[in-house]
Amino acid sequence: MTELLLIAIGSALVNNVVLSQFLGLCPFLGVSKKTETAAGMGVAVIFVITIASACTSLIYDYILVKLGIEYLQTIVFILVIAALVQFVEMFLKKYMVSLYQALGVYLPLITTNCAVLGVALTNVQKGYNLIESVVNGIGISGGFTISIILLSGVREKIEHNDIPHVFKGSPIVLITAGLMSLAFFGFSGLI
Amino acid sequence: MNKCVERIYNGIIKENPTFVLMLGMCPTLATTTSAINGLGMGLSTTAVLMFSNLLISALRNIIPDRVRIPAFIVVVASLVTVVQLLIQGYLPSLYDSLGIYIPLIVVNCIILGRAEAYAAKNGPVESFFDGVGMGLGFTCSLTIIGMFRELLGAGAVFGHQIIPEQFHISIMILAPGALFTLAILSAIQNKLKLPSATNGDAPKSALACGGDCLSCQGCTGMMNHAVLAEKKAEEVAAAAAAKKAAAEKALAAKKAAEAAKAAEAEKTN
Numbered sequence: 001m002t003e004l005l006l007i008a009i010g011s012a013l014v015n016n017v018v019l020s021q022f023l024g025l026c027p028f029l030g031v032s033k034k035t036e037t038a039a040g041m042g043v044a045v046i047f048v049i050t051i052a053s054a055c056t057s058l059i060y061d062y063i064l065v066k067l068g069i070e071y072l073q074t075i076v077f078i079l080v081i082a083a084l085v086q087f088v089e090m091f092l093k094k095y096m097v098s099l100y101q102a103l104g105v106y107l108p109l110i111t112t113n114c115a116v117l118g119v120a121l122t123n124v125q126k127g128y129n130l131i132e133s134v135v136n137g138i139g140i141s142g143g144f145t146i147s148i149i150l151l152s153g154v155r156e157k158i159e160h161n162d163i164p165h166v167f168k169g170s171p172i173v174l175i176t177a178g179l180m181s182l183a184f185f186g187f188s189g190l191i
Numbered sequence: 192m193n194k195c196v197e198r199i200y201n202g203i204i205k206e207n208p209t210f211v212l213m214l215g216m217c218p219t220l221a222t223t224t225s226a227i228n229g230l231g232m233g234l235s236t237t238a239v240l241m242f243s244n245l246l247i248s249a250l251r252n253i254i255p256d257r258v259r260i261p262a263f264i265v266v267v268a269s270l271v272t273v274v275q276l277l278i279q280g281y282l283p284s285l286y287d288s289l290g291i292y293i294p295l296i297v298v299n300c301i302i303l304g305r306a307e308a309y310a311a312k313n314g315p316v317e318s319f320f321d322g323v324g325m326g327l328g329f330t331c332s333l334t335i336i337g338m339f340r341e342l343l344g345a346g347a348v349f350g351h352q353i354i355p356e357q358f359h360i361s362i363m364i365l366a367p368g369a370l371f372t373l374a375i376l377s378a379i380q381n382k383l384k385l386p387s388a389t390n391g392d393a394p395k396s397a398l399a400c401g402g403d404c405l406s407c408q409g410c411t412g413m414m415n416h417a418v419l420a421e422k423k424a425e426e427v428a429a430a431a432a433a434k435k436a437a438a439e440k441a442l443a444a445k446k447a448a449e450a451a452k453a454a455e456a457e458k459t460n
Contacts (some may be wrong), residue, residue: 019366020366021221021366022216022217022220022221022366022369023217023221023295024217025216025217025220026216026217026300071272071276072272073294074268074271074272074275074294074297075265075268075269075272078264078268078297078298079261079264079265079268082261082264113298114217114295114298117294117295117297117298118291118295121291121294121295122291125290125291165381166378166381166382167374167378167381168381169377169381170374170377171374171375171377171378171381172374174370174371174373174374174377175370175371175374177370178367178368178369178370178371178374179367181366181367181370182362182367185365185366185367
């Protein structure tokens, strides 16, 4: 149990997926203009990454290792993730209309988000079993959600501030993200 | 031959994927901790890009349009696996320092972007040289960013110590340094009004999304490029329809005015 908790905290805060590993940077900078959309994106990412890490972990353990074709992992994972996102979208559209209306817009955006493939590959690299993979997935996507909501909050405030003309637009957002990344360094003593 | 040289010039200077189009930001930030890492990442991406462009261009008439994106992904993923195994076998130290970012070349938007925007429409030779140009552009920018960060953060260039240790700003080779470097780069581009996707006067990229990763909603989501392209086409069609309607209206108004004039002329007669 403590081990699982350590994995979750480690992947959510200490090795934050965006701020220290730069995976999923595009939606992090692109969808963080408003807190509302950032939260929607975050929840969609948690949803997809958790399901994807469970599926890829099962496929790796029970198909790729059994057949001795571990070297095909990149190809298999990217196709599984792409198919999975399409499937989740169709499933939500048919059976969970309210959830689809909340998350539907964000799902196609995550299809080949590098964070999803990144989680699947990290799980394999670290030799996690099914439960550890799912916990790692929740931790990583939780870390993504925390940082995107924090950044969107800061960006809403920045809108009304007096920024040098040259730094308007993307430079100030990048500096904000850099300072957040610096702050997240404080977590490195946690484990 | 001229066309091939033009493609290489286009990739390195005119449409440089990092400095101008702002594509593939994740590997740019993550692997430029030193010049040699940036160079390694750039060259691996170049190798994948060259051959994926060549293969996709050669297969472009065989692949059905509806399954084109999954087919491209399979081609790219196979090439990435080949490159990964070669690096693991022959350059183990580079493999250790790049780690997870080698398999993640699959989701680098430059590769699928070039496949979609260039290789799917042009011949194999030109596509190959387009891949060489774009790849070298990416390599050059990654090496330059890597050199800059290594010089400030570790006081070295390609591992040769230049600045004594007490002057190192070690934050520059850590994660925040990458974001600060990119912020300063982007601010300089704003100041000098250089063409860049972040200040809105980049040469219009052939990508449906316009090729601006920093304000993008899902850059690697090439799946939604088809949707975006459709939307764009719809918008164009709607604009054309509106223009037509306006023209018709103007014509009708002109006719009515003429008729009124004629009627008035008749009346005075």
